[in-house]
C-alpha cells in the first residue's frame with residue numbers, strides 16, 4: 001500500500017483526500033497584483049457598506065491590510081461607500097475625512113456614519129442599498145446568534161441576497177457558541193448568499209501553486225507541518241494579550257495557519273487534537289519586550305508563549321502546528337510544509353516575501369520560487385467582486401476560496417487546540433501537586 005501511487009488506489013482510499021482537493025482553487029497565473037490590472041468594467045455605481053473603521057478596513061503600520069484601498073482599485077470610479085458603521089464615530093469620521101481629502105473622494109463624499117447597522121437601515125434611501133457588506137468589526141461582535149453579536153444574521157435579515165465579506169476569525173466568543181456559527185453557515189448556504197471569509201493566505205500565488213502541484217500530480221497529502229512565530233514586540237493591542245477578549249493567540253492569529261493546514265490536509269478529526277503550551281508563569285515563558293502592561297490582565301487570562309499541537313485528518317494524514325510568541329522587531333517568521341509521496345512543498349514568509357521551496361521525485365535539491373508583488377488581499381477582494389458581478393465570459397476564473405462554513409471549521413480546530421493545551425496544563429499541575 002505504502003508504495004502504491006495515488007492513481008493506483010481504489011476510490012475509497014482517496015475519499016478524504018478527495019475532499020481536500022475538492023476545496024476550490026484558482027489557477028495561480030490568474031492572480032495578478034493591483035498595478036498589473038485595470039479596474040472592473042461598467043459605469044454604474046457599486047454600493048458597498050463597511051462595518052468597522054479600524055486597521056483592517058483603512059490600514060495601519062501593523063501590516064499590508066487595508067480593504068478600502070483594494071476596493072478602490074478594483075472598482076475604480078464605480079465604488080460608492082454608502083455608509084460606515086462604527087460605534088467609534090470620531091474614528092470613522094476621521095478616516096472618511098482623509099479619504100475625502102484624497103483623489104478617491106468620489107467614493108466617499110456621500111458616505112454616512114452610523115453607530116449601528118439598524119440606524120443605517122432606518123435612514124437608508126433605496127438608492128443606497130448595498131451590493132456588498134464588508135465586515136471588519138472585532139470578532140467578539142460577530143459569529144453568534146446573541147443580540148449585539150449577530151451581525152451576519154442582521155445583514156441576512158435586512159439585506160437578503162446581498163453579498164458579504166467577513167473578517168477572520170469568524171468569532172471569539174465562548175466555545176459553546178460554535179453551534180451558533182454553524183447555524184449562521186447553514187443560513188448563508190440555504191439562502192445562497194455570496195459570502196467570503198478573510199483567510200487571505202489561501203489567495204497567495206504560492207498557495208495556489210502548491211494546490212496546482214498537488215492536483216496536477218494527483219497527490220495525497222501525508223502531513224502538514226506549520227509554524228507561526230509572531231513578533232510580539234510589535235503587538236500593542238491589550239486585547240490581543242487577554243484570552244477573555246480575543247480568545248488567545250491560536251484562535252485570533254494562529255487561525256491563519258490552522259486554516260491553511262486544513263486547506264491542504266482536509267477535515268480534521270477533532271477528537272485526535274493534542275497540544276502542549278509554555279505559559280506566561282513558567283520560567284521559559286518570560287518576555288522582556290512586551291508593549292503592553294501584562295499586570296493589568298487577570299493571571300488566568302494571560303496568553304501562552306508557545307502552543308504546539310498535533311492531530312489526524314480524516315484522510316489519515318497527520319497535522320502539526322506550533323505557535324510561538326517569542327520574536328521581537330516587526331516581521332513574523334511563518335512556514336508551512338506539506339508532504340506527499342516524493343514531494344515536499346514548503347511555503348516560507350507568506351506575509352512579507354512569499355517563497356515556495358519545492359522538492360520533487362528525481363531530484364534531492366529543492367527548487368525555490370519567489371512571488372514578488374503578490375497581493376493576496378487584492379486577490380481576495382477581486383475574486384469576491386467578480387463573483388458578485390457574475391462575469392460570465394470566464395465562469396471558471398473567479399473563486400471564493402474560504403466559505404463561511406469552512407471558516408467555522410477552522411474556528412472549531414483552533415478552539416480544540418486551545419482546549420487540548422489547557423487540558424495538558426491542568427494534568428501537569430495535578431501531577432506536580434501529587435508529587436509534592
Ligand SMILES: NC(=O)c1ccc[n+]([C@@H]2O[C@H](COP(=O)([O-])OP(=O)(O)OC[C@H]3O[C@@H](n4cnc5c(N)ncnc54)[C@H](O)[C@@H]3O)[C@@H](O)[C@H]2O)c1
Nearest residue numbers: 052053054055056065085086088136137138139141167168
Ligand atoms: N486578514 C488579516 O490579515 C487581518 C489583519 C488585521 C485584522 N484582521 C481582522 O479584522 C478584524 C478587525 O481588526 P482591526 O485590526 O481592524 O481592529 P481595530 O481595533 O483596528 O478596528 C475595529 C473597529 O471596529 C469598531 N467596532 C467595534 N465594535 C463594533 C461593532 N459592533 N460594529 C462595528 N464596528 C465596531 C471599533 O470601534 C474599531 O474602529 C479582526 O477580526 C482581525 O482579526 C485581519
